[in-house]
Amino acid sequence: MNLVNLESVSHAYGPKPLLSDVSLGVEAGERIGVVGRNGGGKTTLLSVLAGTVTPDSGRVTHNRGLRVGILSQQDDLDPAATISEIVLGELAEHEWAGDQRVREIFTNLIGDLDLGSKAGALSGGERRRTALAKLLIDDHDLIMLDEPTNHLDIEAIAWLAGHLAGRKSAVVVVTHDRWFLDAVSTRTWEVVDGRVERYEGGYAAYVLAKAERARIAQAAEERRQNLMRKEIAWLRRGPPARTSKPKFRIEAAQALIANEPPARETVELMKFAAARLGKTVYDLEDVTLHAGGPGTGPLVLDHLTWQFGPGDRIGLIGVNGSGKSSVLRLLADTIKPDSGRVVRGRTVRLAHLSQELGELDPSRRVLESVEEVRKYLQLGKREWTASQLLERLGFRGDAQWKVIGDLSGGERRRLQLLRLLMDDPNVLLLDEPTNDLDIETLNELEDLLDGWPGTLILVSHDRYFLERVTDRCVALLGDGRLSMLPGGVDEYLERRAAGTAVTARLGAGTPPPPAEAAPASAAPEQAGLSAKEERELRKELNRLERQLDKLSDQESKLHAAMADAASDYGKLGSLDAQLREITAQKDTIEAEWLEVADRLGD
Template sequence: MNLVNLESVSHAYGPKPLLSDVSLGVEAGERIGVVGRNGGGKTTLLSVISGEVRPDSGRVTHNRGLRIGYLSQQDTLDPGLTVRETVLGGRAEHEWAGDQAVREILGSLIGDLDLEAKASELSGGERRRTALARLLIDEHELIMLDEPTNHLDIEAIAWLAAHLAVRKSALVVVTHDRWFLDAVSTRTWEVVDGRVERYEGGYAAYVLAKAERARIAQAAEERRQNLMRKEIAWLRRGPPARTSKPKFRIEAAQALIANEPPPRESVELVKFATARLGKTVYDLEDVTLHAGGPGAGPLVLERCTWQFGPGDRIGLIGVNGSGKSSVLRLLAETVQPDAGRLVRGKTVRLAHLSQELDELDPTRRVLETVEEIRKYIQVGKREWTASQLLERLGFKGEAQWKVVGDLSGGERRRLQLLRLLMDDPNVLLLDEPTNDLDIETLNELEDLLDGWPGTLILVSHDRYFLERVADRCVALLGDGRLSMLPGGVDEYLERRASGTALTARLSSAPQQSGTAPAAAPAAEGLSAKEERELRKELNRLERQLDKLAGQEARLHEKMADAASDYAKLGSLDAQLKEIQAQKETVEAEWLEAADQLGE
């Protein structure tokens, strides 16, 4: 059953048609991800489907009584209302406090935020979370989300994906977060040149389908096909779930990448980076750092020793407010540590893309702004002109002659990033570089960074970009250390969920870059046999904690499904408390064993 139907819909802003004779429908329970270039019509499509915008021509019909939840990019909060009034409306406290689903939404999105705070007092991120919570606590047949992951950290994005996956309502979501697209959508719509092209499956299936269509038509120009083959090769090396549910012949698309090499020639890049940088890039020696300056604000690092080496490509992960940007500012030497020492290599040539972009001359042309840095740059084995790189990052043709003052926020960010790259740095610090970038531009940026030789340290809430660009992940878990994550983002989420952030933490002893922490020496006073037995016990307890965490997650899902069945909800809540009690016992046993081992 279709909830919404569009028949021959057309709509334009100015001379450019964003939608041209579009006919489609949204079925009950359908889960659709919408992709396309910035300014290509994605938001317009959502606005037309929701009824917020009346199209220039054509017809839009909704089922009678259809309940739509729509999260737009614009801020629609009443500044005079409190968070409680905005999210919960007139619900009595006993009503929402006794609802497990509402409590989970509040805990995951609102967190420590004061419910009595006025909307006018909130930051941009807090306002976004409040608007999202307000939408999710109500029941809808159709949920429409425009860039819902903006301002959310990786943990909150993972929670939102899991939450949407168990809801029974239909979903239409616009996002540039490719991991999120794969996690929540079973169909993909691409808005391009006024049309809406439809594909089965999430982002991975969409990429495969586009490659298959290009192979059959033999119409895609050579560089785009090369970029797509590289993207698919990356996808194929990831979890099998990424390529699930495609309803077309995968074999033909796989033939495109049969001999495709890995995305990066890592050994060659490290060799080149070492030649440019030498052995020392950054050494942290017994560093203590607070986010607000010496002794002020949350503790980020405490007597931390770490080495960033030539050719390292590191993704830095942590919840919002954990100090990721502070670590980048420490490396950029715009803040000083409370104690300890930062040693910077003599040959380091740094470029730092922060979240607060420097002002550009609004009267200059885009191409002039880049060429004043450098007109040519060598990336990998190829030389690029400023104009060619501008084209790769979305400034095509006449767009290179636009005045900087007329650029959007996303265009200014692309321009600033390109100016940094044109300065030929050998160390890149990137703080949320994907903000306001569409998927095609992200593909180009990833391909550009694949051939860039140097040390890269990246902070991003875009999980796909993080895993695609970085070779390893390091986390700030609130214990004052930088913790290696061999299992990447998945390990980070597991450790956050199970409360075992102390496991696998790095020793405070100096380490060689790119190497795992050395095995700890035998704990003082323990025989070799006793130590082996304790380590076996530690591993057993960790497996038990993982199992309990899985049971806890499944119970949360069942409770969400049984939100209106109070008898079943009470039974499930009792089971949940029992599991949580077991977890506390096991965690206490783990801490005791770890303490005996001196870990």
């Protein structure tokens, strides 16, 4: 049963048609992800479906008594109202405190916020969580969400995806977060050139289906071109002998990617990065850092020793307020550590994209702004002009001659990022680079970064982008350390859920449960470590991890060499001996690592 029907709907703003003769419906229980370029009509489609915008032509039909819940991009909250008044309204305490569903929403969205805080004093993330909690506590037949993941951290995004997937309500969501689309959506709508193209499945299925459609369209165009050439030849020479038409078969999804090379040549890029950067990029030696300055604000790093090397592509993960941006500012030398020192390589050429965009002259034009930095850029094996790169990031044709003062927030973000890349840095610090970027632009940005050699340190709540662009992840878990995450974001969420689950403070607040006592066998050894001994052990742990990484790289290269020498038995024997030696070294170092980790209690 359709909850909402659109019949031959068209709508335009000014001369630009956003929807042209669109007919579609939303079924009960259906979960739809809406994608498309910024300004392409996604929000307009949501508004027409919700009935808040009347289309220029066509008809919109709602089921009788349909309950629609809407989350817009701007959280329209009364600045004088408290969180309790906004979220709970007139509900008595006994009506919501005993409801498990409401308690879960409070725990994961409101957390430890003061229910008496007024909306006018809340940050952007707190306003977003409050608006989401208000929406999700109510019962709706259809929930419509416009960029719901804005300002949310990875944990909140993961919880929201699971919550929506478990609800009986139909959901229509506009988002550029591709992981979220995959986790929530059972169908995908693409708004493009006034049409709404429909695909089964989430983002991954949409990408494969779209690639298959493009392949079929290309095959059809090749057939048409062949027929045209034959017709021209016939007109010139007379009827030729009959020839069979080429036949095309639809391949399975796996065949589309069977011969696709890796996203980036990691070994080649790391070699080039090492040549440009040398051995030292950043060495943190016994660094202590507080977010608010020496001794003030949350503790971010506590006597940390760490190395960032040439060619490292690292994702930095943590909850909002954990100090991720502070770590980037420390590396950028805009803030100083409380103690310890940060050693920067002499060859480091840094570009830092912060969340606050600056250095853009509003009176300049887009292309001039980029060309004043550099007119050409070498990415991988190809040289690009400023205009070509602007086109890749969505500035096509006349858009390159726009005045910067007329650009949207997303366009300014793209321009600032491209200016940083045009300066040819060999170290990139990116703080939430995906804010306000649509999926097509994100794909182009990922492709650009794939060919960029250097050290990349990325802070992002966009899980798809994070895992796509980086090679490994580290986390700030509130213990003053950078914790390695071999399992990526999934491991981070598991560790957070196991060790630092959020406790909702309802009403007057409930204290968190007491921490479990450490096992008796571990207590004496932990108690016997002085601060200096612990620091030395952590240095040793980092050293062993670097050795393991190097041995793993050598092991991979030997496997590849053995595959190439499959018919040369003499060479195979030599390579096999080297491999056994490296494996033995790895076993020894892993045993040492386990011993040190056990002494630290990790």
